Amino acid sequence: MLISESALRTFTQNVFLAMGCSDEHAGLAADVLIQADLRGIDSHGVARLVGYVRLWEKKRINPNxxxxxxxxxxxxxxxxxxxxxxxxxxxxxxxxxxxxxxxxxxxxxxxxxxxxxxxxxxxxxxxxxxxxxxxxxxxxxxxxxxxxxxxxxxxxxxxxxxxxxxxxxxxxxxxxxxxAANGKLEIAQRSGKQVPEGWIQDANGDITTDPHALKKGGSLxxxxxxxxxxxxxxxxxxxxxxxxxxxxxxxxxxxxxxxxxxxxxxxxxxxxxxxxxxxxxxxxxxxxxxxxxxxxxxxxxxxxxSASTVDPNQKVIIPGEPELEAEADRKKNGIPIVDAVWNDLKGLAVKFDSPLTP
Structure with a gap:
């Protein structure tokens, strides 16, 4: 699923407005999340929006x-x-x-x-x-x-x-x-994939590749x-x-x-x-x-x-370059949203009577 930056930004801002945030705060909060998605950091973008809403419903977030x-x-x-x-x-x-x-x-x-x-x-x-x-x-x-x-x-x-x-x-x-960031575990969970060894351990302290290990008492x-x-x-x-x-x-x-x-x-x-x-x-x-x-x-x-590399097809990546490349692509072609996150967003669209279209 691809959605344009403008459509996703408007929807996200409307959710924060529905929570009771001011226009200024809703716009700023939406911008932080959209920038994460634009820069390819999907774990910290609109995938987090439903989490903020749930904390607000629990009165753990003050909208003003x-x-x-x-x-x-x-x-x-x-x-x-x-x-x-x-x-x-x-x-x-x-x-x-x-x-x-x-x-x-x-x-x-x-x-x-x-x-x-x-x-x-x-x-x-x-x-x-x-x-x-x-x-x-x-x-x-x-x-x-x-x-x-x-x-x-x-x-x-x-x-x-x-x-x-x-x-x-x-x-x-x-x-x-x-x-690894917890968001990367969430991405693996949504896609049904295992995670690399060294990211997480189970409740006994043994290395595991199960992305659900945190829910079973494990730790990053x-x-x-x-x-x-x-x-x-x-x-x-x-x-x-x-x-x-x-x-x-x-x-x-x-x-x-x-x-x-x-x-x-x-x-x-x-x-x-x-x-x-x-x-x-x-x-x-x-x-x-x-x-x-x-x-x-x-x-x-x-x-x-210009550093020489072990693999001639692989260049040294300067910190920040992957995010800039992602931003250029996503501004042009849209922001990819996985099914699980899309379903969460559609649920928020119904909850707050706010339209959401790809």
Missing amino acids: PNITIVHQTPTTATVDGDAGLGLVVAPFAMRLAIEKAEKYGSGWVSVRNSNHFGIAGYHSLMAVEKNMIGFAMTNASPLVAPTFSNERLLGTNPICYAFPAGNYPPVVVDMATSA LPLGGNKEHGSHKGFGLSATVDILSAVLSGANYGPWVPPFVAFLEPPNDPVGLGIGHFVGAMRVDGFRPLDEFKANMDNWIARFK
Whole structure:
């Protein structure tokens, strides 16, 4: 199933409006999800829309949040999202970080009392649009076991760095700190496929390729898969995201992070408020002239793109290139929607009496 960007954007925005979001917030939330689908990150696009609706129905998402700055210095701040959509709260925080960077060279904002914020790349690229280096990360529902454990204590905890370039597109390193994002398991479940070894373990801690293992008490593995392949490094990266996003802001961390799925209740002994994010922006000209940096970035990109490869038919892929290629294709030909997601969207169309056509 292919659907045009404009049709999918209008429908998604209408769903957020039906939830009670303002025009501004509905448009912004829809944009974050549509950008994920355009960039080929299907796990974080409109496939998540039904999840947001279910959390809203459970009154765990506030459609009209009073987002406030609860603490700040000239270059730092902590924001309370008032249980709003992370799709709205995180851009608020990044705009604040950018404002601080414009005045003082860098800006860093931690966020508490928020929800799932979509793709980290969306927020980091806001800084790139201002010729700054952008950072974005968030903690998430505990699905990942630390190295040597079979207990879910961390989320997939994505982290993103985005760097402006000159003649080339920006370099965007956007990744989960787990071996795979949970959304990739969901994609495998919908398609009836197994997942690669090293992504997930069962309840006993044994490696499995069953994409449904999480529902049976299993857990995702940190980036690296196991200790022999560097999972302690993935664990360390995930811990860093959790601490900066939540311990620093006053959000829930570790096993206390509330689940994204509505049928699971948040822990009854929270250690903070909602989930947490951490975003930052740095002015390049705080370090050297912008044009010199961009020229060197172009040179860096060109050199890596020309690297010799084991397979002459396979070139080195610069971080962010696959997403740009997907965006060009999907803007032209439409966004692919798998049957399971299409059925979810049709259900929302009926629920909110909002038309949805391919």
